[in-house]
Each structure stands twice: as structure tokens, then as C-alpha cells.
Amino acid sequence: MHKDIDIEEALGLENARFVDLRSPGEYTVDTIPGAFNLPLLNDEERKIVGTIYNEQGPYQAREAGLGIVAPKLPDLVRQLERIKIHHDLIIFCWRGGLRSKSVAQLLDLMGIFAYRLKGGYKAYRRHINTFFNEVQLQQIFVVLDGLTGTGKTEIVHRLEQEDWPVLDLEGLANHRGSVFGSIGLGEQPSQRRLESQIFVKLISFESRKIIVVEGESRRIGRLFIPEVVYRSMEAGKKVLVYSPMEVRVKRLVDDYAHGSQEQISAIFNSLSYLQRRLGKRKVIELQRLLNDGQLEEVAEKLLREYYDVLYQHPEGPEAGYDLCVNSEDVEAAVRQIEAYLCKLI
Known part of the structure; x- marks a missing residue:
């Protein structure tokens, strides 16, 4: 029976x-x-x-x-x-x-x-x-903050490969968190499925003292981070990840363009959503540069005039962070962050 x-x-x-x-x-x-x-x-x-x-x-x-x-x-x-x-x-x-x-x-x-x-x-x-309404998360959240293109996501993935307790919110939400965040990724899951995935991760981290997470706003695409998780992120340790502009430009091109015409078309269409922030003339200029194959120039202009203005993180080391890491060499950055994490446990 x-x-x-x-x-x-x-x-x-x-x-x-x-x-x-x-x-x-x-x-x-x-x-x-x-x-x-x-x-x-x-x-x-x-x-x-x-x-x-x-x-x-x-x-x-x-x-x-x-x-x-x-x-x-x-x-x-x-x-x-x-x-x-x-x-x-x-x-x-x-x-x-x-x-x-x-x-x-x-x-x-x-x-x-x-x-x-x-x-x-x-x-x-x-x-x-x-x-999510009643849990009190006991772990210390270690939040990787930084401007777009500093390699935060790559660092998070490397830490996860090294068996650190990583809550990859962008991966779970299938979105990078900006107007271009869905390019190359397909549909986002439902809000309920995101919450289920976060729940499973948090349960698996019950015996861990820390949780590593990439800094995010409360909303990722059309989905929302559960409030208890977001509160823990806001109260957590802050790690600033920074890189030179030329490195950030290269990463942005590698992450979004891939040389694929389908990706380029998606970027072209997404640029139109920035008219309110950048103005119609600037958007038309960016679309022209994109069609001309000037990917690095488009990336740098977007970093300087859109991403950096939007997120407002420091371009280099600054007081107020628990750790500042140059991520030009990702492996070296991972080692430095791991050394810091070891001190917390």
C-alpha cells in the first residue's frame, strides 16, 4: 500500500x-x-x-x-x-x-x-x-560588486568550481540584469521556479558559514530576488572587483557579441530601449557603429555612458569595501578572494 x-x-x-x-x-x-x-x-x-x-x-x-x-x-x-x-x-x-x-x-x-x-x-x-517569510539566514553573504566587464560572473563560476558556496542569481534567473541581459540566453524561468532553485541552493548551504553572491539589484530581468536574500546581500561583506577599461571592453564584446550576426541583431534591437536614457541621436550613432562592426567602440561607449552611470561603482580601490581586487588576471583575483573567504570561516 x-x-x-x-x-x-x-x-x-x-x-x-x-x-x-x-x-x-x-x-x-x-x-x-x-x-x-x-x-x-x-x-x-x-x-x-x-x-x-x-x-x-x-x-x-x-x-x-x-x-x-x-x-x-x-x-x-x-x-x-x-x-x-x-x-x-x-x-x-x-x-x-x-x-x-x-x-x-x-x-x-x-x-x-x-x-x-x-x-x-x-x-x-x-x-x-x-x-522565505520566516527563515533567518545565518550565513555571512560575501557580495562581489563592481562595474560591468570586471569579470564578476567569471570569478563567481570559478569559485563555484572550487566548491565554495555560490548563489549564482544571474545563472538561476537566466539573465545578466541589464537591458542587454537576455541576449543569447533565451527565456527566463517563472518567478516560482526561480524561488524553488534558490530554496534548494540555500538548503544545501545550511552547514556553510558564508555564501558568495554577485551584487544585483532586487530585480533581475522580470524576476525578483526574495526579500530575505536581498536583505542578507545588503548586510553582507562587500568585495569590489575592478579592471582597466580596455580589459572591460574586451570582456563585454566576448560576453555579448561572440561574432554572431544573431547576437549583433539582438544588441541592435536592444539599443532602442536606451533612447530615454541616452537620447535618440546617441542610440542611432551606436547602431551605426554596430552595423559597421565597430564592436569595441560600441562597448566602450556603452560602458562609459550607460553601464558606469547606471551602476556607479568605483573604477578602482576605494575605502568602504572589505576587499578590493584587481580582476585583470581572473585566476589571481580568484586566489585573492579565496584567501579572504578562508579568513571568514
Whole structure:
């Protein structure tokens, strides 16, 4: 027989695999991190059943749903059996309703033990909301600040490779945080999925004394950093990362342009959003330079007239920071920051 468990117990199980029985559309918006999507109904089928429910009633909707799902059941059981070889099963749907109940009963008939999440995905979201509303983060946040092009993201990635506890907010949000921040990266996740990813990271850092993060505003693209995380960033240790202008220009060209015409076109289009800040004449000039292949000149003008004005970080060492690091040599900067982190732990 299956066992109903609450979200706290489910998250504490070792070697367990969540199986999300909701539709692909629901799964894409957000799911429990690490969950495998095994939908009873695809998006179109779910829409059909929902329409029948609204227009004809619950019995007719269940009958239609059964007709859609029944041919899928043998394959569904086989997939769950394959997962069961290596993991305990935790099945869930939207609110612990008919979808997970029916699969749990099917597994009972087949003699396959599984856990069923009480309250479904909604219980998980309540858990996440409670966490971010009530948690008091005990770690010291070490925030890497600096102007665009100083290599902060590269340093963060190198520190993560060295097993330092890094919360890569731009990576999780799939956005670099400026008007050009989405270029080459595709769509951002949902706000809920970002919060889920941050939650998992923070839980994994529970035994760590510090968390390294790149300095950000509260908003990254169209997403927002949870308030408790942002407060910890504001109260954290501040590391200033700086580089000469020529180095920053090269990094900006490497990060955004890549020599690809698709990237160049995206930059061209994004420049139009700067008319309010830079003026129409300046934007037209930048677009002309871009079309002429003057990437370094465009990058330097953007750094001096847009990025540096917007972020207002010092160009070199300045009092008020806990550490100032020249990142012209990224590896040397990483070593210097690591030495500082060691003192904090």
C-alpha cells in the first residue's frame, strides 16, 4: 500500500525521486526541484477535460479523463517501475487530488510501493513561501560588486568550481540584469521556479558559514530576488572587483557579441530601449557603429555612458569595501578572494 506523507517528510527522504503527474504546462511553470514529469494528461487533454467539467459537470469530466488516460496506464506503470529500481517514488499532482490518488491506487494494485505527497504541489509552494517569510539566514553573504566587464560572473563560476558556496542569481534567473541581459540566453524561468532553485541552493548551504553572491539589484530581468536574500546581500561583506577599461571592453564584446550576426541583431534591437536614457541621436550613432562592426567602440561607449552611470561603482580601490581586487588576471583575483573567504570561516 502507498503511504501519504507531508512535504517536510518528503523533502527529508534520501534516495527519493519526485514524480510530477501534472501536465507539461504546469510542470514548466514550476515543480519540485528534481521532479520527473510523467503527465496523466497533456496540455490539450487537460484543457478538454476542464471544458467538459465546466460545461457538463464533474462526472462527465472524470469519464472523459478516464477514456484519455486508460490507454496510457501500462506505459506509465513501466516508467514508474524503472524509476523505482534506483529511487523511492514520491508521486504528486496539483493539490493531492484525483490524479495522484488514481495513480497511487493503480500502484497498489500492481504491488509497487510509493509515497504520495499530501497537498501536492500546492503544499510545496506553501512550504517555500513559509521558508522565505520566516527563515533567518545565518550565513555571512560575501557580495562581489563592481562595474560591468570586471569579470564578476567569471570569478563567481570559478569559485563555484572550487566548491565554495555560490548563489549564482544571474545563472538561476537566466539573465545578466541589464537591458542587454537576455541576449543569447533565451527565456527566463517563472518567478516560482526561480524561488524553488534558490530554496534548494540555500538548503544545501545550511552547514556553510558564508555564501558568495554577485551584487544585483532586487530585480533581475522580470524576476525578483526574495526579500530575505536581498536583505542578507545588503548586510553582507562587500568585495569590489575592478579592471582597466580596455580589459572591460574586451570582456563585454566576448560576453555579448561572440561574432554572431544573431547576437549583433539582438544588441541592435536592444539599443532602442536606451533612447530615454541616452537620447535618440546617441542610440542611432551606436547602431551605426554596430552595423559597421565597430564592436569595441560600441562597448566602450556603452560602458562609459550607460553601464558606469547606471551602476556607479568605483573604477578602482576605494575605502568602504572589505576587499578590493584587481580582476585583470581572473585566476589571481580568484586566489585573492579565496584567501579572504578562508579568513571568514
